[in-house]
Amino acid sequence: MEWLTLPFSFPFMRDAALIGLMISVPAGLLSCFLVLRGWSLMGDAVSHAILPGVVLAYVAGLPLILGAFAAGLGSALMAGWLQDNSRVKRDTVLGVVMSGMFGLGVVLYTAIPSDLHLDHILFGNMLGIGPEDLRLAAMISVVVGAVMVLKWRDVALVAFDPIQARVSGLRVRWLDYGVLAMISATVVAMLSSVGIILAVALLIAPGAVAFLMVRRLSAMLATAVAVAAFSTVTGVWASFWLDSAPAPTIVLILTGLFVLAFIWRNLATRRNVAG
Numbered sequence: 001m002e003w004l005t006l007p008f009s010f011p012f013m014r015d016a017a018l019i020g021l022m023i024s025v026p027a028g029l030l031s032c033f034l035v036l037r038g039w040s041l042m043g044d045a046v047s048h049a050i051l052p053g054v055v056l057a058y059v060a061g062l063p064l065i066l067g068a069f070a071a072g073l074g075s076a077l078m079a080g081w082l083q084d085n086s087r088v089k090r091d092t093v094l095g096v097v098m099s100g101m102f103g104l105g106v107v108l109y110t111a112i113p114s115d116l117h118l119d120h121i122l123f124g125n126m127l128g129i130g131p132e133d134l135r136l137a138a139m140i141s142v143v144v145g146a147v148m149v150l151k152w153r154d155v156a157l158v159a160f161d162p163i164q165a166r167v168s169g170l171r172v173r174w175l176d177y178g179v180l181a182m183i184s185a186t187v188v189a190m191l192s193s194v195g196i197i198l199a200v201a202l203l204i205a206p207g208a209v210a211f212l213m214v215r216r217l218s219a220m221l222a223t224a225v226a227v228a229a230f231s232t233v234t235g236v237w238a239s240f241w242l243d244s245a246p247a248p249t250i251v252l253i254l255t256g257l258f259v260l261a262f263i264w265r266n267l268a269t270r271r272n273v274a275g
Contacts, residue, residue: 003241004237006240007236007237007240007241008237012127012128013127013236013240015129015134016126016127016129016193016236016246017232017233017236017237018134019126019129019133019134019137019193020126020193020229020232020233020235020236020246020250021229021232021233022134022137022138022141022189023137023140023141023186023189023190023193023194023202023228023232024202024206024225024228024229024231024232025141025144025145025225025228025229026140026141026144026145026148026182026185026186026189027186027190027202027203027206027228028202028206028207028210028221028224028225028226028227028228028229029144029145029148029152029221029224029225030043030144030148030179030182030183030186030203030207031043031202031203031204031205031206031207031208031210031224031228032206032207032210032211032217032220032221032224033155033156033159033179033207034183034203034204034207035204035207035208035211036156036159036160036207036211037159040203040204041094041095041098042076042079042094042180042183043183043187043199043200043203043204044094044098044200044203044204045075045076045079045094045095045097045098045101046072046073046075046076046180046183046184046187047072047187047190047196047199047200047203048098048099048101048102048105048196049071049072049074049075049076049097049098049101049102049105050067050068050069050071050072050075050105050184050187050188050191050196051071051101051102051104051105051106051109051196052071052101052104052105052108053066053067053068053069053070053071053072053074053105054067054068054071054105054191055067055105055108055109055112056071056108059112064191065136065188065191068184068187068188068191069184069185069188071101072183072184072187072188073180073181073184075097075098075101076180076181076183076184077177077180078097079093079094079097080176080177080180082097124190124191124193124194124195124198124247125193125195126193126194126236126245126246126247127246129193133193136188136189137189137193140185140186140188140189141189143185144182144185144186147178147182148182148221151175151178152217152221154170154175155175155179156217157170158170158172158175158176183203186203187199187203190202193247194247194250194251195247198247198248198250198251201250201251201254201255202228202232202250202254205227205231205251205254205255205257205258206224206225206227206228206231206254207220207224208258208261209223209224209227209254209257209258209261210223210224210227212258212261212262212264212265213261213264213265227254227257228254230257231250231253231254231257232250234250234253235247235249235250235251235252235253236249236250238253
């Protein structure tokens with residue numbers, strides 16, 4: 001059994017697995033609603049759009065997480081406003097906002113002299129996280145997780161039938177903004193671990209796998225969190241033996257689970273049709 005426990009005998013490996021478990025809760029819950037609403041690109045847009053906020057916060061001497069959250073939430077609200085006030089479709093708006101904000105971030109990064117390491121921001125540094133990163137991830141995980149547990153029925157009604165949600169008296173616009181704020185906060189929690197580019201995988205893949213495996217929303221939420229948690233811990237463990245970076249290893253495991261879920265769903269559908 002030593003081969004199973006040896007990687008986690010090192011403190012930095014345990015911390016990497018711990019922060020992975022923390023971010024699995026908000027990422028797994030949010031991924032379900034992003035998949036159901038067709039908002040998968042929203043997670044991608046927010047994760048890329050935080051770069052200029054990080055650079056500007058560094059220049060101003062502010063905590064990087066404040067700049068990241070402000071830029072992520074601002075870009076998400078901007079995309080929502082553009083969609084509501086134009087005939088341009090959501091995916092087009094997200095593509096423009098995402099590429100524009102990411103381009104602005106790269107220009108600022110190259111134009112402003114600093115010792116900021118872009119690699120850690122883009123790809124994360126799970127093996128180099130500190131106590132502050134763990135505290136931040138824990139706080140965001142608890143807050144986002146609690147809000148989703150308390151409001152998941154309202155968010156689900158908006159996802160499945162926004163017209164009925166409005167008739168029922170729900171503030172659909174405010175719920176949408178709340179989801180966008182939670183996406184931004186979750187991306188901030190993942191900034192030091194999986195980074196900007198790979199964060200989108202944890203905001204999409206768990207919900208996509210759960211969508212293929214179960215048919216009830218409550219089961220989908222639990223399955224997505226379990227998939228995210230399993231992938232992060234397994235990815236950290238496997239990266240030790242493969243001598244690879246944990247974040248891309250986690251993404252590969254998520255991709256493999258999606259392929260397996262897709263094959264299983266197709267086989268199950270064929271058996272039902274044949275029967």
